[in-house]
Amino acid sequence: MPTHIKNNIYAIIGNSAAGLAAIESIRRVDQSSRIVNISNQPQRPYSRCLLSYYLAGQYDKDILWIRPEDYYKKYDTEVLLNTAVTGADIKNKTLEISGKKKISFDKLLIATGASAKFLNIKGADKKGVFVLRTLEDADGILRMLPNVKNACILGGGLIGLRAAYALKRRGVAVHVIVKSEHIFSQMLDAEAADIMRQHLEVNGIEISTGLEAAEISGKDSVDGVILDDGNRLDCQLIIIGKGVAANLGIVKGQVKADMGILADERLETDRKDIYAAGDAAQAYDVLEEKNNVNQIWPAAIRQGKIAGLNMAGEEIKYEGSYGTNSLDFFDLAVMSFGVVKPKGGGFEELIALDAKRRLYRKIVVKGERIVGGVLINDVERHGILLHLALQKIDISDIKDILADEYFDFGKVIPLIKRQTNLFIRPEYKDTCVTYSPLY
């Protein structure tokens, strides 16, 4: 509840995960100030994470709209869609928007997200070469599909393989070209990647690793891709999945940035009243123990939420970010978090593998604390492990059963009793009020 009437102008650039979360959290504590939301996307808020599901034909376009139509009215927010912020004057607190109009603000959130990296090889400008980041990208691919028999995906990460899966479900023959030795080289260790690769191949997705596209061939439109080993693959569609880069352009040189805009514990940049959240931001990573970009939806929501509260005058500390992701292809689920491929000393890996049932569990431990993990198939425990890691719980008492098939939340409760102060959520305490260990 507001203790006093505030009279701020909050400007929020971007109406995706981070921007929306900020609007919602600001309105929780400040009902009187102005909020202006500016976005260069023409559509009302949608979830870009669902684009591959839409592309696959698993769901209609309707699934994408993550907020109701009257959203901006409900949150008493002025919205400028289809409007690019072309410049920012941080010192004088004004934004320049397309059409040369100016907008003044008291507090600014930069939630401009990221853009897909493009590939600068010969022929990449031909018709039929796409990335998958926006609804326009997905619709563009869909328009091509009637004339596509073969598609090549360049990149073996989350977006590349999600796109491959979607096209496969559409009946397109898909070949994925991966530069690294393994697919999902960011998210998975080699063992897990191999299990997933085999599963994808069995289901008809072709994968080549250790190769790169050298040139895209065709007249105006793509008709093939030439690889760096000289081989050529026929295809009428190419999707580039080579990762993303934060959209920093409008504040370049004005706020401190590395791979993303550097945000402190309150998600404020090095300039007062200027905040950053989501894919555009770089914050402290609690599992990697360094500043890091974690360009994932949950981080964008959390950062947007905390940034919004701090902009509105609350003093909320951000717990820090972390990497984590979840995938499901042809009914095989895989998840991972934190450090999955430990480098250097001091790490211990707890591994359980049952290749026949395609069960794989790996937990990475450092100094009696969990710092990462990979799970295939029985993923239900993922969140339990993740929170043990985030709260830096000493797991030495249960280390021998962490990777066990029958590990569940019950085994954590004795730890809550012994390390009460580290378990932050009130719900943890609820679960052990009536538990009195015998020792």
Place this chain on the structure above:
Amino acid sequence: MVQSKKIFCDITRCIACRTCEIACAVEHSITKDLFLGMLERPRPKKRAFVFFLERDVSRSTACQHCEEPPCMEACMSGCISKDEKTGKVDIDRSRCVGCWMCIMVCPFGIISRDITDKNKALKCDLCPDRESPACVDACPTKTLAYESRDEFLKRIKQAKKVYAHSHKK
């Protein structure tokens, strides 16, 4: 603010009979009958789990309807919501795409993949058709209760007192 109700478990009373698990699956079946439910396809599924803490010590655990639900923040289709009044955390099945981001971040590991029924995330919904959840009503040892945190803590404190007293003599 009125404290919201949820399911609390008194570990000292739980005998791991799993009646809660069965009552949960039956309540979420079409026929709401144990034996007919077994024949339903997709098969009715439980959303409550008996977990062991140590030998002979167990508790029934389902969604904690967190005050700040991580699942809601992680859900990339925006299909998880928390009712401001009742505190209930709900999954809108029509919008769930089965990305499992909720499972990925649930601190209690009590969300399941409903792979035999349209690939949706599944968890305790506090039995919307009933006044009190089926697991609570079915528990033969009164281990489970549907109440607010304050009510639960008060009741447990009281019970401890009575217990200590009866053992003094």
